[in-house]
Amino acid sequence: MIQIRDLCHTFSIGKRGKEKRVPVLKNVSLEIEKGQIVSIVGKSGSGKSTLLHVLAGFMKPESGSIQVANQETALLSESEHAAFRLNHFGFIFQNFQLMPGLTAFENIELPLKLKGVPKKERQINVEALVKKVGITQVADHYPNELSGGQQQRVSIARALVTNSPIILADEPTGSLDSETEQEILLLIQSLNESLGLTFVIITHDDEVANIAHRKYRLHDGALVNGGVLHVV
């Protein structure tokens, strides 16, 4: 499903003219199969988020190739990448990143609006998902009226709603207490099983990383042992 080869990225930091070049990704190569949960674990600052951002197309890598569903995405233009994301990726963020002016229901509906799905169809899809992630009671609440766990459920539903095959999650439980964390991880596992979705989970927490079928460890921008750390 996803092949990353020799991915390198360097940030320039500091004042202009006196920049320091900081390599953040060093020859990262990895493969993610369809229907798997893959976790990338590492200390803070090890380059996990940068890897995800490059994979998602939020930024262009310095060098290396990324293939998603047999397409070389590193070459896509900004608009093309946006369309590609809409059809192939769902996103779960640490801070949920919900629209404060939209209800839970409307937040889930948003990607369908972007896709131009007719209202009736949207309604049916969103209602089904609301049930699936267990927020029927609070579907018409605004994000600031929801608990962290509920917000993350809304955000998961939003990631699922377009039937994208790959879900990218950056510290999905980073803002949750351990009890809620367990609930969310169980939800992810059950969605993976029932829908066959591919999950890429980025975390600094080994406990979270351990729910994955495959686990990679990133250290100072390079994969430890050059690849797969453990297979469940």
Next chain:
Amino acid sequence: MSFRDQIDFIRQHMKKNKLRVFMTVLAATMGCAFLIVLASVGFGLHKTMTDEMMSNQLLTEVRIFGREDGDSQITTADQQKMSELENVKAVVSRSYVDGVTSISMNDRTGQGDVQLTNLKEEEKANLALSEGEMPTKPNEIVIGYHFAQKLLTEAETELASQSEDEIPTGYTESMIGKTISLELTPLTEEKSDPKVWDFVVTGVAKEPAKDWMMDLRVLIDESYRTEFQEFTQPEVPAEESYFEVYVYADDIQHVGAITDTLKNDGYNVYSITEEMETMDLFFTALKAGLLFVGTIAVLISSIGIFNTMTISVTERTREIGVMKAIGANPKLIQRLFLIESTWIGVLGTIIAVTLSYGISYLANWIIPEIVMNIVAEEGMEDISVTISLIPWQLVAIASFISIGVAMISGWRPARKATKIDVIQALRQEL
């Protein structure tokens, strides 16, 4: 994203910042209304002037005063040719008497506007009688409607000169069949003796259309022209006696064409279309100037739109980042902001147009009232004054400028929105 969803999306944003959006729309409204009202004065005065001009002059009249080369006279043959032109109703040759005239009837004397003319052609042109018949003999004449009123006895003249309030009635009986005497004194350096001619009145012209107009004409057959001239200006040969030629079109829409034809034939021509053209040019320039000044107001109000849009882009940086992250096309984001600024412009324009019609109505009602009170001159009540006029063209121009400016001022903020970096935006705190 469907257009309806885009509109919903924008509406939601605008609702969230009602006060700010309201103030921005208000600024756009004021700019646009200022533009419309200012320019409407140009349109209003243009209309007033045109109406005035059209009501005071015979629209179908084309006046010919000589040839362009300056020396050769207009001959009867020339006049014949003119009358054969298409859409020409009549060709009148008219001249004034070159000397001091005094008209008397028994014990009454009066001042008249003595004209030597071709009465047959005058009749064809526009001369209509309120009383009597057109003359058939050379010594028969037609007089203007008000002529008899100014035919005063000595006592009446005395009275009129003493107080302005007492207006003598003049001769009140019918003038038809009466004989009047025209006394002519040449305008020479040394004193010369006057000479008297007698004429019989057969017709009185119709009352002029405007009640402040006075018709004091005394229309005498042009066969007297040489006779009068030999008396007043014996040094000028009779065949060089000066007269003006008036060509009358059968309809106002043919005046322009007739004017052009005559000009091409080498005549010095004046018609209302000529004057209208000059006036139109002046008012077009005035309107353009007013539109220009008004546009500056619109530009000033556009700063408000620019500000509001920039603030709202900045405020929504995180939301825009999320939208882009989950797959919104940058072009869509740009469009959403452009629609929002355009919508502010459209709202402002709609309110401004409505408001402007109200202001225009009030201005046309109140300003003439005030002016009349200050000036308070008699005969002014008759003049209808349009201060402000808003034709649909003005609405179209103002809408175009105002909405266009709104769109342009939303352009940069919208571009800014598309350039928002997803990673930076997602990093923003809630």
